[in-house]
Amino acid sequence: MPIETRAAADSDYAEHDDACVIGRSRDEPEVFEVVFRRYADQIQRYVARRVGADAADDVVAETFLLAFRQRERYDLSSACARPWLYGIATNLIGRYRRAEVRQYRALARVGVDPVAESFADRVDEVVSASAVNRRLAGALAALPASHRDTLLLVAWGGLSHQEAAAALCVPAGTVRSRITRARSKLRRALGDSDPSA
Amino acid sequence: MDEMDLLTRMRDNAPRRVSPRAEQQFRAAIFETHYPERTGPTPRRKRFLLAGGLAAAAVAAAIVVPVVLPGGAGAAKAWAVERHADGTVTLTLEQEFRDLDGLQAALRADGVPAIVSVIPWKITHEDGGTGARLACAYGSLDLQPPAVERAVVTHPMVTVTGYVAYQSRSAQETVDKAHAKPWMRKVTTRAPDQSVSIIHPSAMPPGSVLFIEASAPLRSKGIDGMVSYPLMVLRSDHLPPCVPTRGGSSQWHSK
Numbered sequence: 001m002p003i004e005t006r007a008a009a010d011s012d013y014a015e016h017d018d019a020c021v022i023g024r025s026r027d028e029p030e031v032f033e034v035v036f037r038r039y040a041d042q043i044q045r046y047v048a049r050r051v052g053a054d055a056a057d058d059v060v061a062e063t064f065l066l067a068f069r070q071r072e073r074y075d076l077s078s079a080c081a082r083p084w085l086y087g088i089a090t091n092l093i094g095r096y097r098r099a100e101v102r103q104y105r106a107l108a109r110v111g112v113d114p115v116a117e118s119f120a121d122r123v124d125e126v127v128s129a130s131a132v133n134r135r136l137a138g139a140l141a142a143l144p145a146s147h148r149d150t151l152l153l154v155a156w157g158g159l160s161h162q163e164a165a166a167a168l169c170v171p172a173g174t175v176r177s178r179i180t181r182a183r184s185k186l187r188r189a190l191g192d193s194d195p196s197a
Numbered sequence: 198m199d200e201m202d203l204l205t206r207m208r209d210n211a212p213r214r215v216s217p218r219a220e221q222q223f224r225a226a227i228f229e230t231h232y233p234e235r236t237g238p239t240p241r242r243k244r245f246l247l248a249g250g251l252a253a254a255a256v257a258a259a260i261v262v263p264v265v266l267p268g269g270a271g272a273a274k275a276w277a278v279e280r281h282a283d284g285t286v287t288l289t290l291e292q293e294f295r296d297l298d299g300l301q302a303a304l305r306a307d308g309v310p311a312i313v314s315v316i317p318w319k320i321t322h323e324d325g326g327t328g329a330r331l332a333c334a335y336g337s338l339d340l341q342p343p344a345v346e347r348a349v350v351t352h353p354m355v356t357v358t359g360y361v362a363y364q365s366r367s368a369q370e371t372v373d374k375a376h377a378k379p380w381m382r383k384v385t386t387r388a389p390d391q392s393v394s395i396i397h398p399s400a401m402p403p404g405s406v407l408f409i410e411a412s413a414p415l416r417s418k419g420i421d422g423m424v425s426y427p428l429m430v431l432r433s434d435h436l437p438p439c440v441p442t443r444g445g446s447s448q449w450h451s452k
Contacts, residue, residue, distance in 0.1 A: 029227075033380030036223060040215035049208040053216070060215060061222030068227060119210045133207050136200075155204045186200040 018081035022074045032068050039085050040064065046157045047089050051096045052103065053118035059096070063089040078166070086157050087167035090149050101141045108138035132190065139189035143182055150178040224361070224380065276300045280307040286396040288428075297411055304407065308398045311407040312436060318412060319442075331412055333439035341405055341430040348400040349407070349430050352393065359384060394428060406431045 013021050013034045025032040043063060048056035066088050067074075067081075074084065093100065107113045111134055140148055146168075153164040154175075161179065165172040277289040278300070286307050297313045304311035319332045340346070359371030360381035371384065396407060408429045 030378040030380050032227070033378075036220075036380070040220065040223075041213060044215040044219060045211045045213055049211045053212065057216050057219040057222060060219040061226060064223045065226040113208065116208050116210055119208075119212060132203055136204055136207055151204075155201055156208075183200055186204065190200055190203070 017079040019074070019076045019079050022071050022081060023076050025068075025071055029068070032064075032071065035067065035081060035085075036064050039082060042158070043085055043089050046086065046152075047093060048119065049115070049156045050093050050152060051100050052115040055096050055099070059089060059092045062092055066092075080163075083159060083163040083166035086153055086159060086163070087169065090153060090167060093149075094145070097145055104137040104141035108134050108141060113137070135189045135191075136186060139186045142189075143185060147178045147182045150175055151182040154179060224382075227380070276303075278303040278307055284308070284397075284399055286398065288394045288396055290394075297409075300409070304396075309396050309407050310401070310405070310434065311409065312431070312434060313409045313411060314436070314439070315411050316439060331442060333441045335410070335437055335439055337437055338408070338429065339432045339435065341402065341432055345400070345402060345405075346430045349397050349405075350428050351395045351397065401430065402432070404433050406434045408436070 013024075013031070016024075018035060018038070021031060021034045025035070040060060044056055044060045047059045047063075050056075051059065063085060067085055070088075074081070078084065103114050107115075113133065140152075143151065150164055150168060153159045153167055154161065157164075157167075159167060161175045162172055165175045168175070276296075277287075279287045279289075281287065286304070286309050288304070297315055301311050301313040304313075316334075317332045341349075359373055360377035360383055362372045362376075362378075362381055372381070377383070401407070408431045410427050410429065
């Protein structure tokens with residue numbers, strides 16, 4: 001498929017940080033495409049791991065649409081839009097909170113992960129989870145939502161504590177505290193020993 | 198390996214690329230946001246409407262062939278008829294839905310007995326949704342066999358290069374290069390082949406007539422309608438009455 005226009009759009013802004021691109025998109029809305037192309041892959045992966053492939057499509061599309069609509073409010077002193085986008089995505093995942101927790105519980109209970117199954121190539125492919133994943137899922141289901149959001153932004157989103165704080169609009173100390181507590185609960189669920197040993 | 202390492206490995210088979218569906222949803226939403234005029238009167242820029250669309254619209258039509266979405270007023274003419282030395286006639290239908298009487302006359306002048314009929318749409322509210330169907334239908338057209346029709350009307354392969362500006366599950370809309378935005382995806386696709394048809398008058402049995410059942414564009418309640426021009430070959434110029442279809446509101450939508 002010819003993609004000359006995409007390549008041109010990306011190369012035009014290769015040297016520009018996100019703030020510059022977003023600032024430019026305020027006058028030229030189509031420039032926001034560059035933001036999408038920079039971050040859509042990783043946002044999709046993060047959201048899909050939390051809520052499954054089908055719901056992820058809607059969340060990802062809406063994440064970037066909301067970002068597009070809110071681009072006037074973006075703080076142009078923040079060079080990197082990554083935390084901002086993850087924050088929007090995490091808020092939207094909140095709509096699927098009950099389903100997300102239900103899926104963790106299902107994984108913990110029966111050992112089949114409906115979310116991982118949604119990534120499988122074949123519809124009849126059953127993704128069996130390890131005992132470790134079952135325990136992790138049980139622990140994730142039991143975490144307070146804010147702790148789960150924080151933990152998974154770091155573990156699955158790959159955000160630093162500082163970035164997670166920016167994404168969630170909380171102080172960095174709060175992120176550290178939540179991560180510490182959440183990790184402690186995961187360790188307990190895993191038996192306070194090295195489960196991979 | 199600690200709990201964070203283990204957690205990082207969980208669901209690691211998740212996709213590493215954005216899904217086409219999410220990408221398309223985003224682009225469609227941006228398009229709707231950025232080009233709100235799409236939901237109003239059709240803008241002047243040239244567009245093509247490709248593929249299905251308006252499934253409900255097909256209910257009452259014997260053949261429904263989406264061809265092109267018309268441009269605005271003042272656009273190029275809706276059709277072109279060109280007779281060739283070998284006796285064939287090229288019929289090109291595009292953009293505008295107007296002067297179909299002229300189309301009928303032009304075809305006849307070029308040796309193609311033809312009837313062009315215009316059928317309006319009507320809005321339906323069924324099964325909790327809003328749809329559209331043709332307001333009437335010719336239930337018992339006396340058609341020539343399909344083999345004759347295939348000999349009379351052929352469709353050359355035509356490709357169209359455009360930029361995807363909007364896509365739903367059932368239709369894809371593209372704009373031409375002049376109106377493309379950097380984020381639009383370039384596509385070269387088979388054009389709706391019914392937009393260019395070759396008529397072979399010599400293959401028409403005596404007395405038969407080329408019948409073009411044109412449906413007017415529909416724009417209402419978020420349905421951005423289409424023009425369809427199915428081409429059929431009748432055994433004679435006798436056209437039965439167009440019987441109103443059941444259901445739908447009394448409000449007819451035609452240009």
